Amino acid sequence: MALRTIPIRRAGNRDNLFMGGDRELVMFSGLLAFALIFSAQELRATVVGFVLWFGSLFVLRIMAKSDPKLRFVYLRHRRYKSFYPARSTPFRDNTTSQGNQYK
Template structure:
């Protein structure tokens, strides 16, 4: 399934290669086959391919729970659970469980598009709606108090 260390330099992994959902955990080349080319900005191997740096997949994996963003899924479960537990009747159960199932489906669809969509949205909300073309690091209290030159 995975290439042996001898032919790993000839293998390239672009997404789901074997169709079974298997990815290598580390992309690497043998240390003895790495050398610098004449162009110092592009590290290459002895046969001219670009050198790969080992990257562990576990450090770049999304933080998902049940297919949705972890914080949002847990918050939705907390809201649905609090609706059920505070009312303590069948009507609250009939509202709380479908609410959680529908929200979980929406959160999973959001995570398929972008696993960090809520963080991107919250960061986008902090931006100003307009940034002037000529900004200055100085703060003026009143634009009319400035003297015209």
């Protein structure tokens, strides 16, 4: 008897991208540029807002092209400590609190 195959459709398995970049980051950078342009209402602020928008869109597209889930990788990386001391020795005496954290 042959195994039953179920096709996985591309539409249900795509990453959540908007305009080629991460959806939330693209929308947030657009919101910041929009707020800058319309709150200042100056030509200089308009130019800076457009440069901010197109520059961030360019960077976010490159980021999504290398890895669509790079934002989550970066956020997980930020939770790590900068240094984890080595503790793999048979002569180490564990305190009670250290032993209780593994129960």
